[in-house]
Amino acid sequence: MSEAFNDGTGPAPRLAERDAQAQTTAEAVARRSYGKLVALLAARTHDVAAAEDGLSEAFAAALADWPLNGCPSNPEAWLLTVARRKLIDMARRQHNSEMVDEDLANIAIALETANEIPDRRLALMFACAHPAIDSGIRAPLILQVILGIDADAIASAFLMSPAAMSKRLVRAKRKIREAGIPFRIPDREELPSRLESVLEAIYAAFAESWSDASGTEIALRDLTNEAFVLARMIVEMMPMEPEALGLLALMLHSEARRKTRRSERGEYIPLTAQDPDQWNSRMIDEAESLLHSANALGVMGRYQLEAAVQSAHVYRCRTGHGNWEEILQIYDALLVVTGSPVVAINRALAIAELHGAQVALGALPDPTADARLATYQPYWAAWADLLARAHAYCDAHRAYEIAIGLERDPSVRTFLERRQSALEPYVH
Numbered sequence: 001m002s003e004a005f006n007d008g009t010g011p012a013p014r015l016a017e018r019d020a021q022a023q024t025t026a027e028a029v030a031r032r033s034y035g036k037l038v039a040l041l042a043a044r045t046h047d048v049a050a051a052e053d054g055l056s057e058a059f060a061a062a063l064a065d066w067p068l069n070g071c072p073s074n075p076e077a078w079l080l081t082v083a084r085r086k087l088i089d090m091a092r093r094q095h096n097s098e099m100v101d102e103d104l105a106n107i108a109i110a111l112e113t114a115n116e117i118p119d120r121r122l123a124l125m126f127a128c129a130h131p132a133i134d135s136g137i138r139a140p141l142i143l144q145v146i147l148g149i150d151a152d153a154i155a156s157a158f159l160m161s162p163a164a165m166s167k168r169l170v171r172a173k174r175k176i177r178e179a180g181i182p183f184r185i186p187d188r189e190e191l192p193s194r195l196e197s198v199l200e201a202i203y204a205a206f207a208e209s210w211s212d213a214s215g216t217e218i219a220l221r222d223l224t225n226e227a228f229v230l231a232r233m234i235v236e237m238m239p240m241e242p243e244a245l246g247l248l249a250l251m252l253h254s255e256a257r258r259k260t261r262r263s264e265r266g267e268y269i270p271l272t273a274q275d276p277d278q279w280n281s282r283m284i285d286e287a288e289s290l291l292h293s294a295n296a297l298g299v300m301g302r303y304q305l306e307a308a309v310q311s312a313h314v315y316r317c318r319t320g321h322g323n324w325e326e327i328l329q330i331y332d333a334l335l336v337v338t339g340s341p342v343v344a345i346n347r348a349l350a351i352a353e354l355h356g357a358q359v360a361l362g363a364l365p366d367p368t369a370d371a372r373l374a375t376y377q378p379y380w381a382a383w384a385d386l387l388a389r390a391h392a393y394c395d396a397h398r399a400y401e402i403a404i405g406l407e408r409d410p411s412v413r414t415f416l417e418r419r420q421s422a423l424e425p426y427v428h
Contacts (some may be wrong), residue, residue, distance in 0.1 A: 022066035035146035058083035129194035138197035245294035246304030252287035253310035357389035377406035393426035
């Protein structure tokens with residue numbers, strides 16, 4: 001019977017099932033292996049953009065072929081083979097014989113046999129941190145090429161417009177191609193000099209997954225798990241690197257509180273209102289042990305300081321003993337290390353606890369001096385909170401309006417709206 005006249009019991013339903021299976025398999029491969037496949041394709045061509053185009057065409061071919069012929073036993077290998085053919089076709093059209101002669105199978109073999117770095121993804125992250133690539137774009141490049149995060153999310157993580165981030169990523173890929181930057185596994189002695197960019201990318205990936213407070217979005221949950229796997233591998237591979245220990249400690253402290261950030265009804269709960277008894281004590285204990293080991297190495301850095309802030313918050317919330325002076329000291333050091341406006345905002349909030357809101361307002365970074373703050377919701381939320389505490393209710397109401405407009409999370413937006421509504425009796 002022709003499928004065009006099928007009554008619903010013949011091959012059409014089976015085709016629909018195979019189509020759904022193909023879609024599911026392709027999505028799983030994209031989550032798990034997109035960055036790896038792009039890196040393998042770009043390893044010898046030095047053209048990341050072309051590799052992405054070839055892989056995109058391979059995924060399109062998979063969605064056409066797999067429903068008819070079934071999903072292959074090794075979908076990654078199928079996609080790599082098809083993408084390579086697409087690249088060869090593109091190269092022929094461009095009369096680029098050099099690219100046609102490349103044997104990408106040799107790259108796969110090299111990556112499989114490498115034993116200095118225990119995981120292919122991690123090896124390729126270190127490859128993306130090549131010193132010839134501008135330092136400011138290495139972590140975003142890792143996030144897009146290896147971890148498959150889109151440019152909009154990367155831009156948000158780095159307080160940059162999506163258009164500006166996209167342009168920087170395109171320029172970086174062009175430089176890799178034009179300068180012939182070797183997309184290879186670095187030697188052991190090269191790893192320490194590239195570690196900072198890799199840690200930055202892992203932390204940004206973890207922070208992106210932090211937007212899923214309940215841990216129910218599969219893609220973001222996978223990203224959380226991947227960030228932890230990568231951070232743990234670096235600690236195992238480089239146990240004497242204090243910042244690797246500090247980053248894992250920071251992530252564990254944050255993850256320990258994930259389930260208490262929302263009520264059973266999905267309402268946002270700030271740190272000060274969370275129940276410390278519901279925090280994951282095992283994660284906190286591991287974080288404290290890692291932080292102690294990092295401190296013993298005698299070299300302080302950004303991630304250790306950020307983990308120390310989290311440790312101090314845990315102590316205060318669990319014991320009820322005020323320790324804002326200690327927290328402010330850590331923020332002072334962190335601001336010197338990073339110069340980050342995010343750190344400056346949190347430092348101002350700590351100042352408010354010690355010296356009052358009016359003093360804290362003077363410590364907030366100036367949005368006219370840093371254009372990134374104009375669209376950064378936490379700045380406006382902090383500004384509104386401090387204005388309210390300083391009894392500048394009308395200005396606080398307007399600042400909350402901006403913060404609410406910038407917030408994407410419905411539960412946080414509702415929280416801010418309640419804070420704003422509480423000012424209504426005082427607004428004239």
